[in-house]
Amino acid sequence: MSELTYRDVVRLLELIDISDSVALELTMGDLRLSVEREGGRSTQARPGIGAKPVSVSAVARETGPAAPVARSDAASEHPDAIPVSAPMGGMFYAAPAPGQPPFVTEGQEVKEGDQVGIVEVMKLFTAVTAPCDGKVVAIAVANQDTVAKDDILMLIEARP
Numbered sequence: 001m002s003e004l005t006y007r008d009v010v011r012l013l014e015l016i017d018i019s020d021s022v023a024l025e026l027t028m029g030d031l032r033l034s035v036e037r038e039g040g041r042s043t044q045a046r047p048g049i050g051a052k053p054v055s056v057s058a059v060a061r062e063t064g065p066a067a068p069v070a071r072s073d074a075a076s077e078h079p080d081a082i083p084v085s086a087p088m089g090g091m092f093y094a095a096p097a098p099g100q101p102p103f104v105t106e107g108q109e110v111k112e113g114d115q116v117g118i119v120e121v122m123k124l125f126t127a128v129t130a131p132c133d134g135k136v137v138a139i140a141v142a143n144q145d146t147v148a149k150d151d152i153l154m155l156i157e158a159r160p
Contacts, residue, residue, distance in 0.1 A: 018089030018148040081155035086147040090121030094143040
């Protein structure tokens with residue numbers, strides 16, 4: 001089993017921050033991590049057996065803060081288009097696997113139910129599908145962008 005890195009912890013905390021969940025319990029070997037958001041029973045993370053303390057501020061100084069994700073205002077450019085929204089918070093994938101072509105590109109025709117992307121959180125992959133027949137007129141997020149629940153991923157101009 002691989003070691004849990006600082007970047008892994010930051011990614012977990014980002015996913016917790018954008019998710020609707022109020023609690024997370026993670027067990028990896030001897031490490032047990034329990035985190036609860038305000039409104040839950042507790043807001044403390046307790047190290048498990050064999051856990052080693054890490055100075056988050058020291059690592060943050062070395063790596064710097066995470067860059068904010070820029071969002072396109074594609075909805076205002078296509079007011080009649082139907083949005084395709086993220087079903088949950090997580091990482092958006094535009095293609096089925098690295099190195100493969102994306103599910104859809106701008107200008108491509110899609111049918112209702114066609115897969116247009118994937119949202120992944122904690123190794124749970126959820127298919128994102130087209131809500132209607134139409135043409136993809138805008139893709140608002142890039143491959144591997146972190147998205148929140150209900151973020152607009154792309155817009156589809158509906159076809160009758």
